[in-house]
Amino acid sequence: MMSRTAGLSNLLRWVRSTGFRLPAKRQAKACTPNGCLSICGRMGRIAATRRRRVLAGLIGAAGLIALATQCSQVQVVNTLNRPAAGLFWPQDGSAPRVRFLSSIRSPDDLFVRRNWFGLADVVAGKADRAFSVPFDVHMGRDDLLLVTDPGKCCVHFIDMRARRYQAVSGLGQATLQQPIGVTTDAGGLVYVSDSLLENVFVFDRQGRFVRALTPPGTLKRPAGLAYGARTGCLYVADVIAHQVKVFRPDGTLVGAIGSRGAGPGQLNYPTHVWVDDKGVLYVTSSLNFSISVFDPSGNFLASFGKEGDAPGYFTRPKGVATDRAGHIYVVDAIFDAFQIFNDRGALLAAVGSSGSGDGEFWLPAGIFIDSRNRIFVADQQNHRIEVFQYVEEATR
Amino acid sequence: MNFEAPWGHGMRAALRVALAAVLLCCGRTLDAGQARTSPTLAMSSAPECTQCHLVWLDDFAQPGVEWLVPYQRDESFRSGREGAESTDLMCYSCHDGYVADSRARIRLGYQHPVLASITLLKRPKPKGVPLLREEEVYCGTCHTPHGPGPMPSAAGRATSAPAPTQTVKLEGNAFLRLAARPGPISLCDQCHEYTSTTLVGNHRVGLSDFPLPPELARQHGRSDTEKGGIGCQTCHTPHGARYPSLTLLGETDSSTAGLCAVCHKEDFSKYGLGRFSHPVGVSPMAMRGPDDRATAGPAGGNPKPKFPNGELVPLTGDGRMTCLSCHDVHDSRVPGGLLRQTPLDGSLCETCHPGLADPLQGSGHDLRVWAPEAKNIAGKTAVQSGMCSACHIPHKGRNVSLWARPDRGAGRAVDRLCLSCHSSGGPAVTVLRGPMTHDSEVNKTLIRLRAEKTDPSLAMPVYDDEGRPAERGFIACPTCHNPHQWAPDAGHLPPLPKTASTQAGHGDSLNSFLRRRSDEQICKHCHGIQSLWRYKYFHSSLRFEK
Numbered sequence A: 001m002m003s004r005t006a007g008l009s010n011l012l013r014w015v016r017s018t019g020f021r022l023p024a025k026r027q028a029k030a031c032t033p034n035g036c037l038s039i040c041g042r043m044g045r046i047a048a049t050r051r052r053r054v055l056a057g058l059i060g061a062a063g064l065i066a067l068a069t070q071c072s073q074v075q076v077v078n079t080l081n082r083p084a085a086g087l088f089w090p091q092d093g094s095a096p097r098v099r100f101l102s103s104i105r106s107p108d109d110l111f112v113r114r115n116w117f118g119l120a121d122v123v124a125g126k127a128d129r130a131f132s133v134p135f136d137v138h139m140g141r142d143d144l145l146l147v148t149d150p151g152k153c154c155v156h157f158i159d160m161r162a163r164r165y166q167a168v169s170g171l172g173q174a175t176l177q178q179p180i181g182v183t184t185d186a187g188g189l190v191y192v193s194d195s196l197l198e199n200v201f202v203f204d205r206q207g208r209f210v211r212a213l214t215p216p217g218t219l220k221r222p223a224g225l226a227y228g229a230r231t232g233c234l235y236v237a238d239v240i241a242h243q244v245k246v247f248r249p250d251g252t253l254v255g256a257i258g259s260r261g262a263g264p265g266q267l268n269y270p271t272h273v274w275v276d277d278k279g280v281l282y283v284t285s286s287l288n289f290s291i292s293v294f295d296p297s298g299n300f301l302a303s304f305g306k307e308g309d310a311p312g313y314f315t316r317p318k319g320v321a322t323d324r325a326g327h328i329y330v331v332d333a334i335f336d337a338f339q340i341f342n343d344r345g346a347l348l349a350a351v352g353s354s355g356s357g358d359g360e361f362w363l364p365a366g367i368f369i370d371s372r373n374r375i376f377v378a379d380q381q382n383h384r385i386e387v388f389q390y391v392e393e394a395t396r
Numbered sequence B: 001m002n003f004e005a006p007w008g009h010g011m012r013a014a015l016r017v018a019l020a021a022v023l024l025c026c027g028r029t030l031d032a033g034q035a036r037t038s039p040t041l042a043m044s045s046a047p048e049c050t051q052c053h054l055v056w057l058d059d060f061a062q063p064g065v066e067w068l069v070p071y072q073r074d075e076s077f078r079s080g081r082e083g084a085e086s087t088d089l090m091c092y093s094c095h096d097g098y099v100a101d102s103r104a105r106i107r108l109g110y111q112h113p114v115l116a117s118i119t120l121l122k123r124p125k126p127k128g129v130p131l132l133r134e135e136e137v138y139c140g141t142c143h144t145p146h147g148p149g150p151m152p153s154a155a156g157r158a159t160s161a162p163a164p165t166q167t168v169k170l171e172g173n174a175f176l177r178l179a180a181r182p183g184p185i186s187l188c189d190q191c192h193e194y195t196s197t198t199l200v201g202n203h204r205v206g207l208s209d210f211p212l213p214p215e216l217a218r219q220h221g222r223s224d225t226e227k228g229g230i231g232c233q234t235c236h237t238p239h240g241a242r243y244p245s246l247t248l249l250g251e252t253d254s255s256t257a258g259l260c261a262v263c264h265k266e267d268f269s270k271y272g273l274g275r276f277s278h279p280v281g282v283s284p285m286a287m288r289g290p291d292d293r294a295t296a297g298p299a300g301g302n303p304k305p306k307f308p309n310g311e312l313v314p315l316t317g318d319g320r321m322t323c324l325s326c327h328d329v330h331d332s333r334v335p336g337g338l339l340r341q342t343p344l345d346g347s348l349c350e351t352c353h354p355g356l357a358d359p360l361q362g363s364g365h366d367l368r369v370w371a372p373e374a375k376n377i378a379g380k381t382a383v384q385s386g387m388c389s390a391c392h393i394p395h396k397g398r399n400v401s402l403w404a405r406p407d408r409g410a411g412r413a414v415d416r417l418c419l420s421c422h423s424s425g426g427p428a429v430t431v432l433r434g435p436m437t438h439d440s441e442v443n444k445t446l447i448r449l450r451a452e453k454t455d456p457s458l459a460m461p462v463y464d465d466e467g468r469p470a471e472r473g474f475i476a477c478p479t480c481h482n483p484h485q486w487a488p489d490a491g492h493l494p495p496l497p498k499t500a501s502t503q504a505g506h507g508d509s510l511n512s513f514l515r516r517r518s519d520e521q522i523c524k525h526c527h528g529i530q531s532l533w534r535y536k537y538f539h540s541s542l543r544f545e546k
Helices: A004-017 A022-030 A039-081 A115-124 B009-026 B032-037 B088-092 B103-107 B259-263 B413-419 B444-453 B522-527 B541-545
Strands: A098-104 A136-140 A144-149 A154-159 A164-168 A179-184 A190-194 A199-203 A209-212 A222-228 A233-238 A243-247 A253-257 A270-275 A281-285 A290-294 A300-304 A317-322 A328-332 A337-341 A347-351 A364-369 A374-379 A384-390
Touching (some): A136 A179, A144 A179, A154 A179, A154 A190, A179 A233, A190 A222, A199 A222, A222 A281, A233 A270, A328 A364, A337 A364
Parallel strands (some): A136 A364, A222 A270
Antiparallel strands (some): A098 A384, A179 A190, A190 A199, A233 A243, A281 A290, A290 A300, A328 A337, A374 A384
């Protein structure tokens, strides 16, 4: 990464190389003590004017290049919205249901606008924006893509509509230590869980720290987060407490769901949570190797899954999500894939394999499905977010 | 709602790969009956086991199960292959932040070497920990999710490996196979032999009531026990260390002694550094002698000084001294003090202070010869502590000269150094300052002017109130005498002849630790050419007999 000092020195060196010299202008004035331009001063002024024209031309060319770059970045966005042909699942020749869209390794893979059309990067040095260990992903309102990154101890705020990016880690006097889960509420506030700081922190859309959600000691190791629009509550998976704790957005603890165990409604190291449009809560009970389902009131409905390496089993279940059609998606970090189940827990398909190519994973973790059925999967060890598209039957 | 193809080739291939890796590398007998009857750490289909040992699931133990790859009936623990269960990815599949996440410490900073051959240590292979390919250290050498206990064998029974007698609390101990504390049955001792019983060669450990300094606690340092005490992890950390020696702090952090000074503070009992201690963080090249003679550094300016045995003096990358330049905390061959060289003959000091110790051998300032019973402020004689340490000690010195003799007289600071011996009650009582002594209150400007007219390297030093050589100051004993030089004409001091007149260390105007010969130079230096005849008989014995 270019340092800021190096960037500035490069810029100054480049300006000097154009021949732009302030002393030349002063020399022209100094040579006119009686108000008349001497031959020397006139020659100096002509030379200075020529230099300024050259400099203006170069600046204009740089602006055109930056604009062209912006246009090319817009093309990347279109690629994200418009599925590219190539990878589909299932791959046995049957009708495709999941389509690979894109991989996001840094905000620069999107259309994120750089300040001053990239001139700031030239001056200050290009910042390292690449994801380190993307852990959880969430697409908030107005295309605000949020990615937790424990490797960089920050949350990547990628405002795809305003084309702005920032890495958020500040908590007032402190900083994030291990951001894990992320979600947003109906008002657009961003919630980030930090498993080391044992709390959930609230940010506004611009990444400004608002407050800590709960008093210290309320949570033991918060991990997965989900917001239930129907109930207006925030669901926090407290891993060590083996519970899902329910809060109002103001931090009031409403209740806790589950207790440690393997029975119905019991949880064993819950890591991820998801709330669908109907308010149904899905919880990944990692060491029960199952997905537990609760109604909006917290009553146990069902669970599915068992440990094993056969299709439909779980070995290391991680993120869970549902699409608009009600299918349940469960990421498995050992399988390097996500499996798709129907609402009764029957396996429908599996997507992904081990590797670093398109549609492949290396220890995937979080998953998010937006209202357009785009599937975002945090691919930890590949340092990227992979985006898929659920292909509805009518659009096939 | 319904998918037409409930199962994709991609997932199938992924599972084939995963299963193949597990089967190839796991290496466990799949006899279900044996698994149920085995003792501790035997194969089990309990979720706690199968979450890593996937092939231990009951489904695989059913008759008629078809394997995707042929099962190999040797055991990974003994076969020397790193099983799929012990790969870092298997650990990270859970320890990725939801349970705990130590990846930052694994990836950042200096790490204990892995996949390194144990034969480099030139000692017998450890018997209490497994090795990869029978000689390489790997993650499983130190870590196990099973906690301390006998290792499983191919038959599922405990082996004869030494069972740890120390209780290891797994939480917070990173699932270590044995306790990472010094002792005969410890994890570190398996490869790094620690002879804690002799206290020779290694830093002292134990001291169960010794609290962990907060500076080390902030760097993930650990006490030997829960109550306190010094252990391996008090100073070292195997992962995420900031320094190549896997230490928690550098030797010269914060322009002090760094890691050592965290415990060896000024007032740390008899092991404290004291107010006046030998400097660290300085270059031996910038060293100046105790007198005002500018010295060009060790061995005439050698930036890489060597001990007399040929070993290089350990310095920092930019050539500065650390505590480890003199001390070897793990491989010292010198009893007491963990020193790299013996201090008894002055060779340790002579490495960086050439020409100061050798000329003293056998001279009047070699207290091993002339005052073998006299003790320094540390309570040791010159025979016990060495020739240099009779007058200078590197730690807990009395002043900036690191003076080690007890204070006996009154006067200026620099004079009191000499008076600590050359006074009544001192070991040099036969060589006392007489009643006719050069006045110290002189025109200092005149002295400096006279000195500057001559060769600066031969200037007669004057001293400030604290006893340090100064541009302007007082005339003191070392102004005329150089305690490290018996005779000015001899670059190397010959042994003092034991004649009747020199038995007590007396000399004459040609030696007597004078900086210059008194017959023609030493007076002239300050008093001009006229002093040659004016003070001609000043040092004559006839003058004192009158």
